[in-house]
Amino acid sequence: MTKQFIGKRIKRNEDPRLLTGQALFVDDVEIPGMLHAAFLRSDYAHARISSIDVSAARERPGVVAVYTAEDMGDDWEPGPPLVSPPPTLQGVTFHSRRQAPLVRDKVRHAGETVAVVIAESRYIAEDAVEDISVEYDPLPVVVDLGKALEPDSPLVHDDLDSNLAAHLYQQKGNYEAAKAQADVVIKKRFYLDRGAAAALENRGIVAHWDEKGKQLIIWDTTQAPIAIRNGTATRLGLSENQVRVIAPFIGGGFGPKMMMFYPEEMLIPWVSMKLCRPVKWIEDRRENFYATTSEREQIHDVEMALTKEGRILGIKDDFLHDTGAFDPYGLTLPLNTQCHLMGGYDIENFSSNCSAVFTNKPIVTPVRGAGRQQGIYVIERMVDFAAKELAIDPLEIRKKNFIPPDAFPYNNVIVDQAFATLILDSGNYMPIYEKAVEMIGYEQFVKEEQPRLRAEGKHVGIAITPFIETTGVGPYEGARVQIEASGKVYVTTGYGTQGQGHYTSFAQIVSEQLGVAVSGVRIITGDTAEFHWGTGTFASRGAVVAGNAVHAAASAVRQKVLKLASKVLATPEDELELEDGKVRMANIPHTSVSLGELAALANPLRGAVEPGTEPGLEATDYFGPQYGAAAFGTHAMIMEVDPETMMIEIKRYIAVEDCGRVLNPMIVEGQLHGGVSMGIGNAYYEKLHFDENGQILNASLADYLTVTAYEMPPRIEIGHGETLSPLNKLGTKGVGEAGAIPVPALFAQALENALLDYDLEILETPLSPNRLFELLYKS
Amino acid sequence: MRNLFNLSVTVNGTLYEREVEPRLLLSDFLRHDLGLTGTHVGCEHGVCGACTILFDNEPARSCLMFAVQAHGHKVITVEGLGTIDSLHPLQEAFWEAHGLQCGFCTPGILTTLVPFLEKNPDPSEEEIREAISGNLCRCTGYQNIMEAVKLAAEKMRD
């Protein structure tokens, strides 16, 4: 069916507010009598607290209260587990250890909260933090992921007999048997390090306990307002309906704002209730590096078994995953990694041991890409090495192994983050891959341009990397669609938004059903008072799960509209059409009734609403996919390297993406641009540097290098494929994280190709000029 | 030591008189004393550019200035550029070119670009990169920001 609104480049409904400074962010909330919080955080990564003296802080003028773990008494308890380990996995070991609002006995990572000061202003609160003196007994620190499981390693959690947080084993077919038949077996070890999400807006929370109304209102930079509401109610002994959590406009999420409960989220509402005053805490940038979660450190020992023709018979990958000092987010990340270790390839035999490991470093939870980037890095690097080893063209070996279009739905056998067997719902990989090859002009470049440039002494390389992204997992989201007597359409969902354009893409879905202008659809997201149910913004699931919930609700309202209108216009429903906010007769368009009039009729002041029907033109519906939708894409780049200075320049960048039905190409392209920029950071600029004491040596934006306009390619050229997902009515798949996933693998390929004469072998990410120098001149 | 200063400053054309502590950052003064929360704070060490405002018509980091330093000066924030009903051509261009996503960095980028486009009615790609190189954006990869600036330049030329 031809779409009127879906698939169109429609300007975003949210933009005018954002562009004029009229959008509400958490730090914009001002309430009379509001107090301000500042935290004393541990300088040490691992230490016992022998004493805390807050007396001087309490005496400082302007300070209202100072709390330590002790002051919380019986209210002190660690956060709830956010995600439990997969019940479906046999023999999985999982030790759940969660962060506390304030450290009681032992500090387990630098930046953990030791005390909180509540004062009349943030300035005074920070003065008072300096008045607090803490005696620490420093302990040996667990930093090196590779050494953390050694028997003599210090323990992050003393009650465990090692730093093993979790172990899981997954297999498909029989790798060892496959290996026995293989012509070649390639073995490599890969090191992948940590980066930060570094959203432009740091985290923040405002809690307002209304003692008379017995109502707690919380503004929180969270990606999961519903879960925060429920958890807060439980912690504070309130009913869910006494707590209202608002996730207003949020300055970027990228994963870490999905983590819950952060210590501050447990503490600030508690303080507000204690003092019966509104309390605001806004994370500062330095805090953000220690207190907000980060990701990506893993060490992989990989084997790939192939025939001499380059058919991949099997993969074996035993890897260590750094989970930081606690593991509230369960096994989501290692599972995502395992799910992507076979990439888009048809591989029958797979074996993977993963050990998640506690270290004295900040907590690890998903960051855009969420374990997938690591999996894709490993498989794509291995395929590159295989091509080299077998002297097969790197394009050919990939084409040889892609999952064929007729194999979908493709059972990947191993269990994914949704705790179900991963099934790739649909896809047609070859055309996407070939489109990228064609767009970058591969043939022409390698045959003509590259030789010419090499002759000129230039080091220019080309790379092409395919990848899958599992997206849109359950459990569910919901939405309510309502036509008001004003004719305005009002839509609410519990799903939070952090810049993905939901106010517009969801509106397009509704407009498609009700024939109203997109700008006339008002969307409210992330306010628990507006919609009670939902899960959260993660796993690139907005357009898939929330989008289809909106679609379901809008379709239901459309049915109500048609039913009523057919009465009013005395015309069968199938002869009616919804257009320009009116229902009209297909054959005589000037005979029509407006949606507003119908809404008024559906809410009569006299007479009786027929039994079995409800007043109003309103519907609430939910969507929970049977399993996730699998997107596919291929990125390509041409990069020039100066092997004297290690400075790089991306000459061209291609991103071809198949994310099913595209709701708004403008928004999808924007998501890809952003993902790629973060991926470029992950590949060559962004790394959290920990020293041997677990100190972060670059906890500022001057030393933690997110890319600027200068580090980006001249432009990112985008191509689209459209393999609809059979699992949902809209046929959508997720795209939010896609851009970031293949970039480090792509970079490694491009660097090796550009520096052919150096016979470089890249087994790590992120790289940097200094590291590249070491690889080129020290081997 | 709480020696207060009488500060009078013109913000978006309005004269404000307030008593402030010398250490109060201009960014906090604008946001919390004047309620002009369109100016955002992303790092408070002068790198991210979200807090950029126009100080006597030149882009400056409001987190790297004390409010007292604005005494007798003219400040323009994003609220002073255009309104929802009548957007500045630059704001229109950002809307049309999808030059923003979460919108947190946007006010600082807009205030940076207004004088830039007045001085460079027809900027080159390179000049635009240079102009926005002091503003970090985590969502857009800068591409549609570049597009928006080109579009704005057209709009502002005719």
Added chain:
Amino acid sequence: MKPPPFEYYAPTTVEEALALLAEHGYDAKPLAGGQSLIPMMNFRLAQPSVLVDLNNIPKLSYIHRDENGGLLIGAMARHNMVQHDPLIAERAPLVHDAMPKIGTPQIRNRGTFGGSLSHADPSAELVAVSVALNGRFRLRSQKGERWVPANEFFVGLFTSVLEPEELLIEINLPPLSERSGWSLMEVARRHNDFALIGVAAVVSLDKNGSCEEAKLVFLSAGDGPVEAHQAAELLKGQKLTAKAIQAAAEKAASADIDPGSDIHATAEFRRHLANVLTRRALNDAFERAKGK
């Protein structure tokens, strides 16, 4: 990240400012552009108890010729003003080239020439450039005034010969000699970051095209601007052949500088880059000198 409390003064004349500095001595800190000081205060790494704001002394912001063809720059001239000043472009092209490399456009709108020099950050372009150009600094206190050559002004990390009660009020840049060329080369992680290493080069040629004098001053190579005397010595009187330039570059990188290591670059990588950049900068400067 909020700054600690301090007393604030906003003098309108140099005399008032000097009186305040004399009164408060070590506890006082002059506030110029504040683009380096205020971040340190926001992090609470710097906690001066008194700030003497120089931004209300218009007299300190100017750029004009001096009688012998050089330039006089007021300490409070903002980077942005210097960057776009035709006199600078014409008579101090090395400074003109350095300007876009300093911070970001917004930083350059506030940051000042004298502030950057007084801050004495070994990674600051102007610190190295002022030495390469044989700049002279005019310092004044209530006790009186003195002129200090740039190469004697910087004594260590963030440390200069400035006494607590003394202000840098003016910078003098002598004219480049005839048949001289300049170059500023640096490598930074991102465009706006502090350079991992950088070098300012000035070479002047004698009538038969040999190197009369060469000056190589490095940034981010030590606790202040680092002048490569040994390398310069190698070039004196030489024809600037690829071989001679390479020899000088190697000498500078291996013997003249003593860079440190940090998370972005090891000392070894910095030496490597110094070698590369010196070669490139000398070639660049040589070409310019010949061109004249």
Added chain:
Amino acid sequence: MKLVGEYTFNGPREEVWKIMRDPDVLVTALPGTKRMEQVSEKEYIGEVNIRIGPISGSFSGKLTVSNEIPPESITLTVEGKGKIGFLKGAGDVELIDRGDGTTLMRYNGEIQVGGKVASVGQRLFDTVSKSMIKQGLDKLNETLQDRGAR
């Protein structure tokens, strides 16, 4: 961060050793040292106010000496903390008689910094430690020569 280096004192080894072990001298030598008292034969506690341009921070802590082989070698261990962070380090110091009335000091140690100063000031560590060690040793050398002069 590693601290490895050499320094030549213009004086005999015994004299160098003496001043090295004299708290009153150390107070004057170690940059920014406000006070230092010997609490036991092997232990000194003290307060240092480090000032690098606009950056300043005071650290209180202790200095412990061990493996003492007068006048040849000694191990120094420092631990200090303050509002802007903490530091701990240990180093072996060796004195070699050059035979020409001068003494060569070899030091080889490691220092670790934590807290705020570590997280935002890493660019400066190397330079700071290098220059502080140099300042300190120069001061010791001066004292040494003054004494010799007396």
